[in-house]
Amino acid sequence: MPAKTFRLTDTLSGQVKPLATLEPDHLRFYSCGPTVYSYAHIGNFRSFLTADLVVRTARAIGWRVTWVSNITDVGHLTDDDVADAQGEDKMERALRSKEGEQFHNVWELSEYYTEAYREDWRNLNMVEPEIRPKATQHVREQIVAVEELIKNGHAYETPTGVYFSIESFPDYGKLSGNTRDNLRKAVREAVVVDENKRESSDFALWKKDDKHLMQWFSPYGWGFPGWHIECTVMAMKYLGETLDLHSGGEDNRFPHHECEIAQSESLTGKPFSNHWLHTRFLLVDGEKMSKSKGNFYTVRDLLAKGADPLAVRLALMSTHFTKELNFTEQGLNDATGNVERLRRADHAVAAALEAKRDGEDVLGTLLEDLGDQALDAMCNDLNTSVALAKALEGARAITREAEGMSMATAESSLRFLDRINDLLGIVRSQYGDAKAECAPPAVDASVIEAKIAERAEAKRAKEFARADAIRQELDSMGIELRDTPQGTVWVAKSAGL
Numbered sequence: 001m002p003a004k005t006f007r008l009t010d011t012l013s014g015q016v017k018p019l020a021t022l023e024p025d026h027l028r029f030y031s032c033g034p035t036v037y038s039y040a041h042i043g044n045f046r047s048f049l050t051a052d053l054v055v056r057t058a059r060a061i062g063w064r065v066t067w068v069s070n071i072t073d074v075g076h077l078t079d080d081d082v083a084d085a086q087g088e089d090k091m092e093r094a095l096r097s098k099e100g101e102q103f104h105n106v107w108e109l110s111e112y113y114t115e116a117y118r119e120d121w122r123n124l125n126m127v128e129p130e131i132r133p134k135a136t137q138h139v140r141e142q143i144v145a146v147e148e149l150i151k152n153g154h155a156y157e158t159p160t161g162v163y164f165s166i167e168s169f170p171d172y173g174k175l176s177g178n179t180r181d182n183l184r185k186a187v188r189e190a191v192v193v194d195e196n197k198r199e200s201s202d203f204a205l206w207k208k209d210d211k212h213l214m215q216w217f218s219p220y221g222w223g224f225p226g227w228h229i230e231c232t233v234m235a236m237k238y239l240g241e242t243l244d245l246h247s248g249g250e251d252n253r254f255p256h257h258e259c260e261i262a263q264s265e266s267l268t269g270k271p272f273s274n275h276w277l278h279t280r281f282l283l284v285d286g287e288k289m290s291k292s293k294g295n296f297y298t299v300r301d302l303l304a305k306g307a308d309p310l311a312v313r314l315a316l317m318s319t320h321f322t323k324e325l326n327f328t329e330q331g332l333n334d335a336t337g338n339v340e341r342l343r344r345a346d347h348a349v350a351a352a353l354e355a356k357r358d359g360e361d362v363l364g365t366l367l368e369d370l371g372d373q374a375l376d377a378m379c380n381d382l383n384t385s386v387a388l389a390k391a392l393e394g395a396r397a398i399t400r401e402a403e404g405m406s407m408a409t410a411e412s413s414l415r416f417l418d419r420i421n422d423l424l425g426i427v428r429s430q431y432g433d434a435k436a437e438c439a440p441p442a443v444d445a446s447v448i449e450a451k452i453a454e455r456a457e458a459k460r461a462k463e464f465a466r467a468d469a470i471r472q473e474l475d476s477m478g479i480e481l482r483d484t485p486q487g488t489v490w491v492a493k494s495a496g497l
């Protein structure tokens with residue numbers, strides 16, 4: 001296979017550029033994980049899913065991937081949109097909330113939500129990262145990094161903590177545009193929280209606090225680490241001083257990633273990450289979905305309402321990661337229809353593999369081309385819409401051939417569906433999905449596809465009464481039609497939402 005170029009939007013250069021690996025064919029990738037003070041919502045998962053798609057695409061072009069995705073379980077404060085975040089630790093505040101009453105302590109709360117997050121992760125059929133480090137298990141390394149930054153003149157101690165001096169890092173602002181000058185003009189940043197700080201935007205590496213529920217002893221007394229130093233240390237510990245790629249949601253660009261760059265590059269003198277990826281927000285009614293705003297759905301909310309987990313996954317990846325995505329019921333319904341369509345093709349192939357009929361492979365070339373085109377689309381800045389269109393085109397071809405399908409055609413169809421599933425994860429779940437494993441509907445797919453084609457023909461000829469009659473006939477067979485931007489799909493009513 002000739003080497004493929006994987007092009008990806010890079011926030012640092014503002015360009016779509018080839019993702020390059022320092023070691024040949026080995027991607028070293030860090031993605032910011034959740035703060036485990038509550039259930040992650042599907043907005044959080046939109047960001048994690050972009051990372052999952054990067055990993056799947058990298059593997060599909062033959063790269064080895066070391067993917068590190070952390071768990072933030074201390075140090076993420078509530079007012080986190082300014083360089084030096086203030087407020088309360090999100091974990092502590094959660095323990096005091098109504099939801100927190102069920103836990104004996106903040107450690108138990110953290111364990112509970114970490115487990116819930118991993119369960120949701122599996123339900124969305126996401127690839128497991130190689131390493132999931134927890135911030136609380138790397139405090140010693142964080143203290144060593146803070147010591148080093150003080151020693152090399154990038155950080156200083158005050159009565160409230162240890163702060164990174166942004167004046168010591170002239171490149172501060174290169175990722176987000178929030179340079180020292182720009183920050184000084186911003187009203188919020190001008191609020192003085194510790195008059196011993198050299199500059200109001202100098203951010204905390206360590207907070208002194210002997211009342212904090214999670215605290216460690218350090219050269220500066222009892223306290224806890226800042227959120228930014230946690231990710232710097234965990235990324236470099238497992239991936240080395242320069243990463244190939246670092247990702248997060250768009251709000252991580254500033255201050256989190258800007259501060260990570262400042263600390264890391266001041267420690268090593270080398271670029272921290274050669275490529276930066278940020279997923280735009282998932283919106284509800286035009287607003288950012290967020291835990292703090294309370295306008296969110298969790299994966300478990302949607303599954304409890306009967307949503308198909310793979311359809312939730314597909315709905316979250318239906319819009320390019322550089323564009324905001326409005327989460328709607330219509331979007332979820334379209335995704336449900338499309339997942340059903342892929343699953344039906346998969347069932348048809350399973351049946352044909354059982355039947356072992358003689359005959360030629362009539363789909364091999366077409367499906368190989370479509371598989372290549374889906375991969376090309378993903379290598380072209382994760383173009384999920386085109387990749388999905390190719391997947392559906394293949395599924396349609398397979399379903400059309402379902403009746404009497406030869407063993408040879410079934411084998412090439414299976415290869416295609418496996419390939420699509422490895423790339424997009426929307427055909428069947430690697431963790432075993434109850435819905436995906438349920439028996440195929442007791443209807444003949446090729447008959448239904450033929451009726452759908454007849455209805456489309458009737459609509460084209462403006463014979464709307466005939467088109468309606470076909471819809472009704474299918475309805476009485478327990479088949480519901482859904483018109484989606486990719487064409488009409490059908491759902492056995494017992495299996496849909």
Ligand SMILES: Nc1ncnc2c1ncn2[C@@H]1O[C@H](COP(=O)(O)OP(=O)(O)OP(=O)(O)O)[C@@H](O)[C@H]1O
Pocket residue numbers: 032033034035036042043044045046047076090248249250251252279280281282283288289290291292293
């Ligand atoms: N609506 C959203 N759409 C896409 N990504 C999001 C959204 N909200 C948060 N993220 C991303 O999810 C990841 C985990 O976020 P984290 O658990 O720290 O969330 P949070 O900031 O506490 O939550 P919230 O922003 O909902 O209050 C981060 O990379 C963040 O950028």
Ligand SMILES: [Zn+2]
Pocket residue numbers: 031032033231256
């Ligand atoms: Zn992070």
